[in-house]
Amino acid sequence: MRNVHFGFEFFVIDFIVIDLFVTDPFGIDFIVIDPLGGRLVEWIDVVATVVARRHSGREVTTVSIDNLNFKAPAYINDTVVLMGSVTHTGNTSLEVRVDPYAENLQGERNIINKAYVVMVALDKNEKPTPVPKLILETDEERAEWEAGEKRREFIKHRSFHS
Numbered sequence: 195m196r197n198v199h200f201g202f203e204f205f206v207i208d209f210i211v212i213d214l215f216v217t218d219p220f221g222i223d224f225i226v227i228d229p230l231g232g233r234l235v236e237w238i239d240v241v242a243t244v245v246a247r248r249h250s251g252r253e254v255t256t257v258s259i260d261n262l263n264f265k266a267p268a269y270i271n272d273t274v275v276l277m278g279s280v281t282h283t284g285n286t287s288l289e290v291r292v293d294p295y296a297e298n299l300q301g302e303r304n305i306i307n308k309a310y311v312v313m314v315a316l317d318k319n320e321k322p323t324p325v326p327k328l329i330l331e332t333d334e335e336r337a338e339w340e341a342g343e344k345r346r347e348f349i350k351h352r353s354f355h356s
Contacts, residue, residue: 234274234294234306235259241278242290242311249280249288250315250325257287257312260345266304268296275303281310282342286322288313289342310345 239256246254268274275295282289290311295303317323330336 231264234268235262237274237276238262238292238294238309238311241276241292242309242313245278245280245290245292246288246311246313246315249283250323252315252317252323252325253320254288254313254315257314258349260310260312260349262307262309264307266296266306268294268306269298271299273297274306280328281338282346283325283328284346285324286314288315288325289345291338310342312349 238259242256242259243254273296275297276292277295278290278292280288281291290313292309292311294306294309296306297303315323315325328335328339330339
């Protein structure tokens with residue numbers, strides 16, 4: 195099994211926030227100004243899935259999404275830019291960091307939030323299977339890895355005590 199350099203599976207995807215018209219049961223049309231919360235979670239999962247599949251060369255499934263604190267909104271006509279990369283690997287699991295940004299028409303980007311998604315690689319029988327390890331080269335990569343170790347231990351502790 196090959197090892198993979200940190201950030202090698204970096205993936206970027208863009209979506210444009212469009213006007214959403216909704217008709218309520220009384221036939222009144224109105225605009226949903228902030229359609230993004232649930233849709234953003236879906237987009238984060240899509241980006242994490244693509245990154246994890248590229249890293250592992252396998253099908254993957256989402257185990258958890260951690261740390262979804264919204265820092266800024268995205269408005270209608272903003273472009274939502276999502277960037278993802280593998281930050282930590284276990285035996286069969288991968289942690290993917292996804293950074294969504296709201297980009298206005300002038301190209302200014304504001305981070306919406308930061309999400310860490312834990313994925314598990316699956317073999318052809320849909321059983322967990324080993325993933326390539328990350329090759330860490332910079333202090334920033336090692337710091338991200340160590341933070342991933344702490345998140346992993348926290349999740350294990352939380353799961354054990356629930």
